[in-house]
Amino acid sequence: MAGVAAVCEPLLPPTNDIISIQTLENLLLKSMDRPLLPLNALRAFEASARHASFTKAAIELCVTQAAVSHHVKALEARLGFALFKRLPRGLLLTSEGESLLPVMQQSFDRIAEALDRFESGSYREPLMVGAVGTFAVGWLLPRMAAFEAAYPWVDLRLSTHNNRVDLAAEGLDFAIRFGAGAWHGTEAEKLLDAPFTALCAPGIAEQLATPADVLRFPLLRSYRSDEWPRWFAAAGLMNDAPMRHAIVFDTSLAMLEAARQGAGVALAPAAMFHSMLAREDIRQPFATEIDNGSYWLTRLQSRSESAAMAAFREWMHRSTRLAVELHPNP
Numbered sequence: 001m002a003g004v005a006a007v008c009e010p011l012l013p014p015t016n017d018i019i020s021i022q023t024l025e026n027l028l029l030k031s032m033d034r035p036l037l038p039l040n041a042l043r044a045f046e047a048s049a050r051h052a053s054f055t056k057a058a059i060e061l062c063v064t065q066a067a068v069s070h071h072v073k074a075l076e077a078r079l080g081f082a083l084f085k086r087l088p089r090g091l092l093l094t095s096e097g098e099s100l101l102p103v104m105q106q107s108f109d110r111i112a113e114a115l116d117r118f119e120s121g122s123y124r125e126p127l128m129v130g131a132v133g134t135f136a137v138g139w140l141l142p143r144m145a146a147f148e149a150a151y152p153w154v155d156l157r158l159s160t161h162n163n164r165v166d167l168a169a170e171g172l173d174f175a176i177r178f179g180a181g182a183w184h185g186t187e188a189e190k191l192l193d194a195p196f197t198a199l200c201a202p203g204i205a206e207q208l209a210t211p212a213d214v215l216r217f218p219l220l221r222s223y224r225s226d227e228w229p230r231w232f233a234a235a236g237l238m239n240d241a242p243m244r245h246a247i248v249f250d251t252s253l254a255m256l257e258a259a260r261q262g263a264g265v266a267l268a269p270a271a272m273f274h275s276m277l278a279r280e281d282i283r284q285p286f287a288t289e290i291d292n293g294s295y296w297l298t299r300l301q302s303r304s305e306s307a308a309m310a311a312f313r314e315w316m317h318r319s320t321r322l323a324v325e326l327h328p329n330p
Contacts, residue, residue, distance in 0.1 A: 044071035046104040124155040127308040131176040133160040134252040138272030154308045188296040194269035195289035201262045205283040211235035218264030219246040235288040
């Protein structure tokens with residue numbers, strides 16, 4: 001135990017520091033109109049519950065087992081019920097303890113996340129972005145390092161969705177979506193047009209002399225049943241051309257993986273699959289394209305723009321313009 005105490009900085013303050021720290025806590029909590037929170041006791045409870053042991057919690061917190069036990073007993077006295085059942089070989093949470101534990105863990109995690117934003121002595125502003133999966137993987141992820149290098153003070157947190165997203169409920173600053181740009185209660189700025197075209201494995205592409213040859217293979221598509229008929233019409237085929245049974249996918253990512261493996265011919269936005277095209281994992285056998293929508297940067301109309309949001313929005317527009325200039329025709 002002596003060796004452990006020598007290498008860790010106590011999370012619970014030594015006796016001679018209690019007055020100054022508690023005074024500071026009192027001032028902070030009073031300014032927020034909150035009752036004084038027993039932070040030491042709550043930390044002792046959380047660690048004890050996680051380890052199911054006062055002794056192991058004491059080692060983590062760099063205090064004595066008696067100190068941890070005292071803090072937990074004080075918390076139980078304040079709450080008016082037991083948090084643990086003391087067993088010969090450890091601790092067992094009571095139903096009240098089980099209810100309190102996740103709240104404490106989430107709270108301490110949030111505190112840790114807030115402190116992490118001050119890494120290297122400077123504050124990192126969080127930015128929550130949800131992107132439709134195809135755009136996230138095909139466009140945004142390859143450029144994430146460039147954004148982080150340009151804006152190290154922004155703590156970008158990216159999640160993906162299937163184009164159905166609730167900005168308010170999910171706590172998002174921005175959502176990147178695919179469509180026509182009309183979503184209730186949001187402001188939408190166009191990022192990229194993304195016309196759909198036929199994409200397939202090289203082995204299939206070699207067998208496609210004309211667009212009509214596509215009909216010899218399974219057609220891979222999204223839930224929109226009109227996509228292939230529109231593409232065939234744009235390619236000059238009759239709308240009543242017989243089509244084989246189509247395989248429907250809920251994401252273009254899964255569809256293109258199926259196409260890469262030779263499952264059929266996919267109809268998808270080539271702009272999101274530059275890397276696969278560059279490696280010749282897939283090919284675009286024909287130049288025919290159809291307008292199926294665009295990618296949009298959206299946010300709630302009621303959401304005021306933060307500095308991090310402004311930085312991301314401006315960077316997205318610059319980057320998408322550059323991408324169009326570099327790859328005007330995928």
